[in-house]
Amino acid sequence: MYLYANYDLKERNTFGVSCKARYFVEIKHASAIPTLRQDPKLASLPWKIMGGGSNLLLTHDLDALVLSCNYDEIKIVKEDQHSVWLSVGAGRSWHDLVTYTVEQGWWGLENLALIPGNVGAAPVQNIGAYGAEVQDTITRIQTFDLRNGQRIELRKNECHFAYRDSIFKHELSNRVLIHRVTFRLLKQSTPNLVHEPLHEAMFVNHPNLKLENITPRMVYDAIIKLRQERIPDPSVLGSAGSFFKNPSITLKHFQQLQQQYPDIPGHKLTNGCIKIPAAWLIEKAKWKGRRVEDVGTYYKHALILVNYGKASGKDILNVAEAIREDVINHFSISLEKEVVVW
């Protein structure tokens, strides 16, 4: 275990903004926590957890100890005729894990291919894409209490998973470090093609394709192609993916907006509210592809804020606030950030 002082996190966040952590350390095992706690200069600081930095906006230097988990083993912990249970270290790259499961022919993670970041962060915002969420496959999560290194295990129903949300964004935020996540994957299944563009992509070149002939690999390949067409590669253009969540509003509010914007998209949730694509709202507020110095929204996807090179975290936050205000003024809808701001 090596403790870095005044550590620049520029290479560790996908916005590519410079920000120094007073201390930075990578840990593998629970025993590292009491060891670090014994050091009075570290014990007196706030502790913050970071994975691959792909859902973070760093707006100032951090007078903190930043911890990252680099335990990355994949273990089969149980298997039967239908399923396999994998326990995966938090430090494993998410996309590597998806690739590994697809190569085994297992179903469950294929719709979540090419999402940046590490396994440990996947439950934090319950990552989701193309009609799937990671909560669909998680069975339990092993964590370390940051006060003393004590192991705490949470079952899925204790994680309070919701749309881009979980207990790890609230009461357990920077209180427990996720060390391992257990997933249940299926040996046989049918593809999840509820997302229309994915459905189209699967059948466009194979109109006679039968559902039972589709493999996890085929879905994975289609997802990668769709994402590469639409989402900027963070190694080329800095971003954190979607900056805001898709808001939900009351049916009454939606009907009022429909009078002014008859083409407003929305889909009904089980609680009767209507979820609206934030990208549509931002585009209507004339922000799609707009650039303010080195910050802009991506020309193909208005929900993605990008750093054209030299933007600071504060510059990005200022543009995000300007977008949020414009959306409030146009639609009386307050966008909530999906990205975690430090």
Ligand SMILES: Cc1cc2nc3c(=O)[nH]c(=O)nc-3n(C[C@H](O)[C@H](O)[C@H](O)COP(=O)(O)OP(=O)(O)OC[C@H]3O[C@@H](n4cnc5c(N)ncnc54)[C@H](O)[C@@H]3O)c2cc1C
């Ligand atoms: C180009 C691009 C596309 C994206 N597409 C999607 C998408 O389709 N769907 C989606 O849901 N997200 C998407 N994201 C967002 C991001 O990739 C995910 O949220 C990812 O899970 C973040 O992982 P990370 O390791 O980078 O976490 P970080 O950004 O480092 O951290 C995110 C949060 O998790 C906490 N955290 C991280 N690791 C741990 C741990 N081990 N224990 C406890 N807390 C921890 C941090 O404190 C922070 O609050 C995208 C991002 C980019 C850049």
